[in-house]
Amino acid sequence: MHNAKLLPHYLVQRFHGWKATTYSENESWYRRLADNGQNPRAMVVSCCDSRVHVTSIFGADNGEFFLHRNIANLVPPYKPDGAQHGTSAAVEYAVKALKVAHIIVLGHSSCGGVEGCLNMCTGRAPELEEKTSFVGRWMDILRPGYENIKDMPEAEQPAALEKEAVLVSLNNLMTFPFVADDVKSGKITLHGLWHDIGEGAIEQYSPEDNGFKPV
Numbered sequence: 001m002h003n004a005k006l007l008p009h010y011l012v013q014r015f016h017g018w019k020a021t022t023y024s025e026n027e028s029w030y031r032r033l034a035d036n037g038q039n040p041r042a043m044v045v046s047c048c049d050s051r052v053h054v055t056s057i058f059g060a061d062n063g064e065f066f067l068h069r070n071i072a073n074l075v076p077p078y079k080p081d082g083a084q085h086g087t088s089a090a091v092e093y094a095v096k097a098l099k100v101a102h103i104i105v106l107g108h109s110s111c112g113g114v115e116g117c118l119n120m121c122t123g124r125a126p127e128l129e130e131k132t133s134f135v136g137r138w139m140d141i142l143r144p145g146y147e148n149i150k151d152m153p154e155a156e157q158p159a160a161l162e163k164e165a166v167l168v169s170l171n172n173l174m175t176f177p178f179v180a181d182d183v184k185s186g187k188i189t190l191h192g193l194w195h196d197i198g199e200g201a202i203e204q205y206s207p208e209d210n211g212f213k214p215v
């Protein structure tokens with residue numbers, strides 16, 4: 001016996017609502033999706049944050065995005081050490097098996113993971129420095145980004161570090177040989193976005209400006 005319980009009633013009700021409306025009105029489309037397999041054009045790496053609604057922002061349907069979410073939308077550096085790397089596995093599958101044309105890294109405002117990294121880097125979160133902190137060790141990926149923003153006014157640092165999380169991830173994507181090869185041959189393009197939740201806005205990294213500009 002496994003340690004799990006039945007779903008709470010409100011979720012069961014919502015599921016049956018979806019089945020009776022969205023699914024039943026589009027049943028043949030769902031069956032086609034199931035039969036044909038997935039063929040998404042883009043992989044999106046976003047934060048786990050419940051307010052970041054990737055498919056809603058882009059009006060995306062089932063099958064359009066290969067979506068990977070983790071704390072602070074980070075891609076770690078390429079490290080083929082035989083350990084278990086969830087994000088790297090998702091990148092490998094998207095590129096090698098699904099042959100996506102785009103990889104989009106989507107950061108966001110008031111990111112708790114980035115705030116934790118900022119607190120850790122400024123000595124305000126000793127618990128995150130401990131070896132046993134999964135969040136802390138994961139946020140180590142963003143430490144090089146902190147070096148770029150540490151001299152900014154304090155009020156600007158959270159948003160700046162959220163954007164650094166996107167840039168660090170874009171840099172780390174290029175350390176994967178199969179990503180770098182496909183970027184160089186033009187098979188894949190990388191994109192960096194930052195989503196302001198309250199404003200409903202998106203900024204994108206512009207290589208000409210070497211900074212983020214409103215979409």
Ligand SMILES: [Zn+2]
Pocket residue numbers: 047048049071072073108110111112113114
């Ligand atoms: Zn976040």
